[in-house]
Amino acid sequence: MWDVIIVGAGPSGLMAGVTLEKDLKVLIIEKNEMPGKKLLASGGGRCNLTHTGELNNLFPRYNARGRYIKRALSLFDNRALMDFFTTKGLSLTVEEGGRVFPASYRARDVLEVFLRELRILNRRPRTGVKLRDFKRSDTGFTLITDGETLKSRYLVLATGGITYPTLGTTGEGHALARATGHELVPTGYGLSSIRTLPGDFKTLQGLSLKAVKFHLYKNSKKFNTYRGDLLFTHEGLSGPGILSASRDFAVGDTLHLDLEPPEDLFRGSRNCLNSMKEIIPASLGAWILENSGIGEKAFFNQLGKKEKTALLKNLSDGVYTILEIGGPFKSMVTTGGVSFKDVSLKTLESRKIPGLYFAGEVLDVDGESGGYNLQAAFSMGHLVAETLNQRLKPLCD
Incomplete structure (x- = not known):
């Protein structure tokens, strides 16, 4: 025995x-x-x-x-x-x-x-x-x-x-x-990466961001706020911040990313993309401009009200809907x-x-x-x- x-x-x-x-x-x-x-x-x-x-x-x-x-x-x-x-x-x-x-x-x-x-x-x-x-x-x-x-x-x-x-x-x-x-x-x-909408991140795949603030919403109500490192994948989000928070996620929830742009980020007559390079990588800035319906050569003081609102929202309250959470192999x-x-x-x-x-x-x-x-x-x-x-x-x- x-x-x-x-x-x-x-x-x-x-x-x-x-x-x-x-x-x-x-x-x-x-x-x-x-x-x-x-x-x-x-x-x-x-x-x-x-x-x-x-x-x-x-x-x-x-x-x-x-x-x-x-x-x-x-x-x-x-x-x-x-x-x-x-x-x-x-x-x-x-x-x-x-x-x-x-x-x-x-x-x-x-x-x-x-x-x-x-x-x-x-x-x-x-x-x-x-x-x-x-x-x-x-x-x-x-x-x-x-x-x-x-x-x-x-x-x-x-x-x-x-x-x-x-x-x-x-x-x-x-x-x-x-x-x-x-x-x-x-x-x-747990510790799961997620597939999101939007999720066409081919130009961002492998890009990581440090100490990003993000909020989790369930049924349009804020559930919790997190801060952690994020990683863009070809179809969604990963990285330590997402992994650690993922036990709280459910399909259909939304993540709201706050890149915390300073109020004077678009001061004067500066190019939008050049301004965003101060806080985020150029590739992410270009992606945000595209998803805001704005060209890379645009200047903030030349934008209409609708474009300005879309750009600022994508920087401070970018919404990503969770379509899929990990699974046994992720x-x-x-x-x-x-x-x-x-x-x-x-x-x-x-x-x-x-x-x-x-x-x-x-x-x-x-x-x-x-x-x-x-x-x-x-x-x-x-x-x-x-x-x-x-x-x-x-x-x-």
């Missing part, structure tokens, strides 16, 4: 695997043919590990759900995570704004830290193994997989969410949790998941089934763009492992 079986070799499962005491019999099973597939894809393959800043500034980055993982983040915060990697020989770099990456900008190097530690502990993940069902008994858990039956004292579900199903995150953990009586908060997609995290009503906030143990633990994206928690989701996953995996270290301490003495 195993002491602990961890289902899922993603960030949470890997962290739990290397944190459990070396004397414990630990098995990690993974349905993919290799561990860490989604970790390798995180941050476009660069792996934004965490974000700098004080601990109290981390909690609000998880919307209203920060309180659910407060203990996990407090016991293994961003500084502890950075220390973990540096002591394992991984050099880190901090970008302007506080995002933390491996110095190599290679997610592969992050994964190798875990795989090396697991080799030392003789805990190589067993890949190509899919959990079909599990049962609780007086002695622990019986797990039914495709090819064998496994037994364990404790069970950790770190199976991930539903984004990027090609990487193996297809919601099996949610199905198993539901089947065993756990409440699920309806799942969706979203970075899962919203919803196993409800914390059924999970101990102190240990992440199930309130329904003693000895069963949840960690990572399988739970109802998601954060903003910037390394916060990986931080949460690592922190939760660490908390579960340390909890089990205490419970299994007699076996280690």
Whole structure:
């Protein structure tokens, strides 16, 4: 019998695997043919590990759900995570704004830290193994997989969410949790880019704007105001600001972009495009002029009232209707998941089934763009492992 079986070799499962005491019999099973597939894809393959800043500034980055993982983040915060990697020989770099990456900008190097530690502990993940069902008994858990039956004292579900199903995150953990009586908060997609109208941004594709103020309207009523970096795609908007706000979006909502033009932007008899270059890139200025029905060579003092109104509105209140939001292949995290009503906030143990633990994206928690989701996953995996270290301490003495 195993002491602990961890289902899922993603960030949470890997962290739990290397944190459990070396004397414990630990098995990690993974349905993919290799561990860490989604970790390798995180941050476009660069792996934004965490974000700098004080601990109290981390909690609000998880919307209203920060309180659910407060203990996990407090016991293994961003500084502890950075220390973990540096002591394992991984050099880190901090970008302007506080995002933390491996110095190599290679997610592969992050994964190798875990795989090396697991080799030392003789805990190589067993890949190509899919959990079909599990049962609780007086002695622990019986797990039914495709090819064998496994037994364990404790069970950790770190199976991930539903984004990027090609990487193996297809919601099996949610199905198993539901089947065993756990409440699920309806799942969706977060950190999503959007397709908009207007959305013909071929001349703007790849253009990024810093710290843009924008408002979200639902049914013509202002819902919230945000500020963040935006990126124009070939069919809509993306970038950290859009990604972090996207959990609030619904198809049909409108975004109102305020580029905050100064009142005297079009002073004197200056060319409109030259004036706009003071606050935005020329390509965006040309696009706004075109969508205002104004030529690039126009001077503001020569415009009619209708043209002036259209231009100023597109600069300070440009309206973009949301036609499509992410989806499984364009979203970075899962919203919803196993409800914390059924999970101990102190240990992440199930309130329904003693000895069963949840960690990572399988739970109802998601954060903003910037390394916060990986931080949460690592922190939760660490908390579960340390909890089990205490419970299994007699076996280690």
